[in-house]
Amino acid sequence: MAVFPSTAAAQARNKPRRPRSQRAAYLFIAPIAIGFAVFYIWPLLQTFYFSFTSFGVFGGNSWIGGENYERVLQDVTVGRALLNTLLYTVMGLITLPVSIIIAELLNRPGLRGVAIYRALYFLPFVTLPAAIGLLWNWLYNGDYGLINEVLSWIGIDGRYWVSDPTTAAYAIGLVMIWSHVGYYLIIFLAGIKAIPRDYYEAAELDGAGPVRRFVRITLPLLSPSIFFTSVISVITSLQAFDLIYIMMSQRNPALGSTQSIVTLFYKWAFEENAQGPAAALAFLLMLLIAALTFLQFRLQKRWVHYA
Amino acid sequence: MPESTTATRAAAKLPRQAGTAQGTWGDDRAPARRRFDTGALLTHLLLSLGAFAMLFPFLWQLLTALKTMPESVRVPPTFLPEDWTWAAFEKVFTSLPFAEMLTNSALNTLGRTLGQLVFCSLAAYAFARMTFRGKNVLFAVFLSVLMVPSQLLILPQHQIIQQLGLLNSVPALFLPGMFSAFGTFLLRQFFLSLPRELEEAARIDGAGSFRIFWSIMLPLVRPALAALAVITSMWSWNDLLWPLVVNTDPETMPISAGLSSLEGQYLTDYPVLMAGSLIAGLPMILLYLFLQRHFVQGIALSGSKG
Numbered sequence: 001m002a003v004f005p006s007t008a009a010a011q012a013r014n015k016p017r018r019p020r021s022q023r024a025a026y027l028f029i030a031p032i033a034i035g036f037a038v039f040y041i042w043p044l045l046q047t048f049y050f051s052f053t054s055f056g057v058f059g060g061n062s063w064i065g066g067e068n069y070e071r072v073l074q075d076v077t078v079g080r081a082l083l084n085t086l087l088y089t090v091m092g093l094i095t096l097p098v099s100i101i102i103a104e105l106l107n108r109p110g111l112r113g114v115a116i117y118r119a120l121y122f123l124p125f126v127t128l129p130a131a132i133g134l135l136w137n138w139l140y141n142g143d144y145g146l147i148n149e150v151l152s153w154i155g156i157d158g159r160y161w162v163s164d165p166t167t168a169a170y171a172i173g174l175v176m177i178w179s180h181v182g183y184y185l186i187i188f189l190a191g192i193k194a195i196p197r198d199y200y201e202a203a204e205l206d207g208a209g210p211v212r213r214f215v216r217i218t219l220p221l222l223s224p225s226i227f228f229t230s231v232i233s234v235i236t237s238l239q240a241f242d243l244i245y246i247m248m249s250q251r252n253p254a255l256g257s258t259q260s261i262v263t264l265f266y267k268w269a270f271e272e273n274a275q276g277p278a279a280a281l282a283f284l285l286m287l288l289i290a291a292l293t294f295l296q297f298r299l300q301k302r303w304v305h306y307a
Numbered sequence: 308m309p310e311s312t313t314a315t316r317a318a319a320k321l322p323r324q325a326g327t328a329q330g331t332w333g334d335d336r337a338p339a340r341r342r343f344d345t346g347a348l349l350t351h352l353l354l355s356l357g358a359f360a361m362l363f364p365f366l367w368q369l370l371t372a373l374k375t376m377p378e379s380v381r382v383p384p385t386f387l388p389e390d391w392t393w394a395a396f397e398k399v400f401t402s403l404p405f406a407e408m409l410t411n412s413a414l415n416t417l418g419r420t421l422g423q424l425v426f427c428s429l430a431a432y433a434f435a436r437m438t439f440r441g442k443n444v445l446f447a448v449f450l451s452v453l454m455v456p457s458q459l460l461i462l463p464q465h466q467i468i469q470q471l472g473l474l475n476s477v478p479a480l481f482l483p484g485m486f487s488a489f490g491t492f493l494l495r496q497f498f499l500s501l502p503r504e505l506e507e508a509a510r511i512d513g514a515g516s517f518r519i520f521w522s523i524m525l526p527l528v529r530p531a532l533a534a535l536a537v538i539t540s541m542w543s544w545n546d547l548l549w550p551l552v553v554n555t556d557p558e559t560m561p562i563s564a565g566l567s568s569l570e571g572q573y574l575t576d577y578p579v580l581m582a583g584s585l586i587a588g589l590p591m592i593l594l595y596l597f598l599q600r601h602f603v604q605g606i607a608l609s610g611s612k613g
Contacts, residue, residue, distance in 0.1 A: 021437060021438075021439075021516060022437075022438075022439040022440060024433075024437070024516035024517070025433040025437040025438075025439035025442075025516075026439060028429040028430060028432060028433035028516075028520070029429070029430045029433045029434075029445065031425070031426045031429060031430075032426040032427065032429070032430040032486050032491065033430070033445070035426060035483075035485060035486030036448070036449070036452055036486055036488075038467065039460070039464055039467065039482070039483040039486060040455070040460060040483075040486070041448070041452070042463065042467075043459075043460040043461075043462075043463035043464050043467070044455060044459060044460060044463075046463035046466075047459050047462055047463055050463070102354070102357060105350050105353055105354055106354065108346070108347065108350050110347075111347060111350060111351075113351075115599075117354050117357075117358055118603075119595075119596070120358040120361050120362055121357065121358065121361050122595070122602070123361055123362065123365065123592065123595070124361060124364075126541055126588075126591045126592055126594075126602070127365075127545075127588040127591065127592060128544060128545035128547075128563050128566075128587055128588055128591065129545060129547065129563075130545075130547055130562075130563045130566040130567060130584070130587065131566060131584035131585070131587045132584075132588075134566060134569075134570060134581070134583070134584040135364055135365075135367075135368050135581070135584055136364070138367075138368075138371065138577050138580065138581060139364060139367065141577075143380070143382075144379070144380040144381075144382060144384065144577070146384065149382075149383060149384055178360070178361070178364075181357075181361075182361070183606060186603055186606045186607060187606060187607065190607040235456075238456075239456055239457075239458065241547070241548055242545075242547045242548070242563075245547065245548075245551075245567070246547075246566070246567060246570065249570070249571075249574075262458055262548075265458050266548065269462055270465075270551075270552055275462055278462065279462060282456070282458045282459045282462075283459065285456060285458060285459075286455065286456055286459055289456060290454075
């Protein structure tokens with residue numbers, strides 16, 4: 001246990017009866033602390049160690065210094081995976097304005113059926129990504145898919161959306177947007193409901209139209225929610241895996257142009273027995289997540305208004 | 308027109324919003340009416356369009372699942388099936404241990420959710436309401452667990468499960484997921500908001516720490532427990548990466564990984580793929596429809612506090 005000589009001693013002096021309730025507190029925390037130690041903290045240290053080692057064919061690993069990191073930084077597939085992942089991140093952020101607009105529409109005073117709309121928009125988010133992936137692969141199907149059928153009505157010759165390297169990543173990104181709209185909608189709806197109606201009424205009296213009210217009242221007052229969701233969205237997108245894994249079969253010619261950092265990690269760690277480089281890749285991913293999150297927190301002062 | 312039916316059904320839910328607008332109702336009635344005709348109609352139109360985009364893929368999934376394989380790939384496609392058939396659903400259950408997979412998913416969901424409710428609420432209560440040495444450091448460690456992406460842990464976690472001899476077992480699915488930093492923080496926020504006097508009164512009456520926690524404090528955070536349970540259930544049921552790593556044997560896979568096998572087995576039998584994915588998604592959709600309030604609260608809670 002960590003020791004804090006000064007504070008601990010001070011506490012002991014001030015409140016002599018503490019030890020008994022302290023024991024209870026430790027008992028309360030013990031189960032989860034053990035779980036964290038075994039399944040989270042120890043593995044974290046181990047992955048850090050793995051990232052500097054090479055795994056032997058017959059088990060056991062040997063220290064190889066920074067070689068894994070060198071390999072990761074020089075590997076062309078990592079560069080492509082990074083670019084794809086950034087594309088997913090940008091597309092993920094597009095979800096936010098979509099959700100905000102829907103939230104603003106739902107916030108119309110006296111509008112009926114809000115609960116029903118909200119339920120429908122949230123439906124894709126509760127459905128498991130594995131099922132969503134199969135469903136959209138079917139819609140995107142080049143020969144029999146509904147999307148190409150509908151496009152043919154207006155004379156457009158559709159593509160093989162998910163096996164064409166030029167469109168596959170966008171096709172997947174679109175599904176990500178579709179399935180997350182409802183999630184952000186709930187957060188924005190809660191944020192918008194918290195904005196006092198008087199503000200809108202006062203703005204209306206001053207002659208502000210719906211667009212102006214949205215830009216001048218809704219957006220600034222919603223900015224804490226927008227900031228929070230953009231942080232969540234970036235973290236989620238940087239870890240994109242499920243949909244890509246399900247939608248792209250191993251023989252898909254567009255595999256390289258859709259692979260994310262995490263699908264590459266999975267391939268290295270569990271299919272190609274390259275645990276060392278995989279561990280290094282995972283650490284670089286964490287650094288990327290930390291860096292982008294930090295950047296967002298730094299930039300927040302410029303545009304987030306806290307009431 | 309959809310509004311008329313949705314309006315009557317939503318009427319029960321309406322008073323809250325109506326309440327906020329009430330102040331303006333008395334003198335403003337006529338202009339409000341006029342606005343409803345154009346603006347509200349346009350709003351409904353846009354929202355219905357979006358709702359259609361959300362719902363239609365699921366409808367197409369169901370219609371495809373009820374078609375025969377040849378009919379599903381006909382060009383141009385039929386909208387309603389010509390021969391309604393359950394054959395695809397039967398195939399899903401006979402070709403894979405689909406029922407076992409559903410059971411595994413249920414057990415995984417149950418294990419993670421119960422685990423989190425117990426472990427997180429205990430720790431959350433201690434962090435919120437008790438003083439003890441090293442609290443801040445421990446709390447910082449918990450915070451760091453929350454920030455580490457799961458990919459960083461998965462290789463050693465897999466090894467630990469292997470060393471425990473639990474690969475390809477149901478406990479492997481839920482073991483690490485029973486401990487959640489997120490759940491601990493969520494519940495801690497709630498425990499923090501409860502009045503001190505309750506505990507003090509109970510302590511004077513001679514109740515011990517566990518008794519105060521169990522019979523006084525825990526019942527008061529029931530809404531947060533429900534929200535956490537529902538959100539955890541959803542994440543557990545839908546999780547894919549971890550099950551793929553630990554359980555490669557179809558008999559022990561949950562349904563998420565099972566769908567991936569189904570895809571490998573029935574590459575182009577779309578009715579079977581749609582039937583399988585439909586069944587796999589249904590439990591969470593039903594849970595959501597019945598416990599909507601808790602879902603919304605869980606999302607809003609995790610969304611409002613950064």
